[in-house]
Amino acid sequence: MTKFFLGYTYLELQLNEKALDMYNQLKNLGFEKSNYVHAQIAISYHNKRDVLTAISTFNNLRIIDPYRLDNLDTLSNLLFVKDRKVELADLAQHSYNVDKYRVETCCVLGNYYSLRSEHQKSVISFQKALKLDTQYLAAWTLMGHEFMELKNYHAAIHSYRKAIDVNCRDYRAWYGLGQTYEIIKMPYYCLYYYKQAQMLRPKDSRMLVALGETYEKLDKIKEAFKCFSTARSVGDIDGLALLRMAKLYEQLEYDEEAKLAYVEYTKESEISPAPIDLCLAYRFLAHYHLKMCNLELAREFTHMCLRYEETKEEAKTLIKSIEQRKRQYLGGVYEDTSIQGADSYGPPPALLKQLAAYGIAF
Template structure:
């Protein structure tokens, strides 16, 4: 379910055909959540609530604490409602309460062992905690269930990179990019791996592709500046640093330091960006 736009189109067609159908609204709302369509998400929730105020699918709220209360209500109404456990886990992650998030994801897996979202959620937590062996295991379990997820391949590639398996990481991230060509994250992560391998020209080529997808993303311009500097292209590096500063004028100390040190040699530990 990596193609959320297409999934949204299908759900909309189904909703037009059967506007009072409650089954499947949990997956539709999850799709809208991934697309950050907050207005449409709220409208869908209101429609569901108006039709059936006691249904578990009607639970939706933006604020994390309130959302958690609604998801708990959904679980009370339907203890086998797997998505409610997973979405609760996502909310706990947003609040950085990882222990409760882990419990929610594990409960989701107990109710449905093929619920790949929960396997992904656990992997993402372990990745943040730098427990890379656990992260790899959970991402691979998720991929066994959903092998065509660009997101899952991307995160697995990041784990492989973190554990110094750069060639495997590049292959996995290439698969992620092929599965979802419009997702720049996989190419951004490939650039990170190429930088680790000191393949700076290849890294810059990947970053140019990412820049075309996200022309106003400060972090992309900043990384391009660092790579250009590695290649000895000082003027080009300054251009990218200046653009990075323009697109991210706040909390820009790192960019300013890079500009101030534009003519100083990089340290070896700068290869991981």
């Protein structure tokens, strides 16, 4: 029984690796067929944001016990995150057929309606769940999200606060409150709630990035840099920390630091399926290299900017500036009477050397 208690406690405290280790020990001690143990393992993967493994574990559990509705609300959250509409619709239909009066069924239906952007119906489903169980944490938190989508911020705040009353260790509710106060432009409230969420999830980069962005809005640049740097060190989940650092360097006109950060960001984005604001990195690098007279690199990054609607028009202007700068250098170098060795077959070696110094390939 001690191991069951420890596993449950680790999971409550978001010590997911320790929880996984404990439940795997229980499997080896003869509980390999325990549905509860398998469900707790799936929840551990969910908390670690290992979404695919968590979905796979839940699906295996459904095969073993198809009429088990426990924890299907968590599975519906995972399917929602991965935008699996067909699977979520199937899960909603199955849950409704098994028992339409279970809180898990109402939650699955709420997520299904939310994925279909039917937010009012989603709210009604979560309200039904709360009529069945007023202490049902997931419904309060998810209903807060739906009120956010409906721009009913007062109701969202009420829902998140009720979730915290049920379980003050629910980081999602604290984070939701932070987002709500960020939207209604109350940064000091926002900062407080993000801090609470970050204390509950100290190694979650999303909390650190949110904190950093709030510090940035409050002109606390040192604290913002610290948050973004820590987010990088714990594993930048969404790839936002490096981008925020680069933008801060750019705003402060620390061009060398901004260049290094943007270059690293572009390299990391090569393996990212959906790079965020990559065009802004290319735009800065194009301007930087033009300023430093590295015209070939400036041209390369400018052509990258042409791929994006946000920077296409500016890129066209940049191309003209690069060509104009190139003509100026060519004209200036040819007028230099100190250059020797010119012949009728092309530029002299000394000229080529000077052009190369400007980043111009002839």
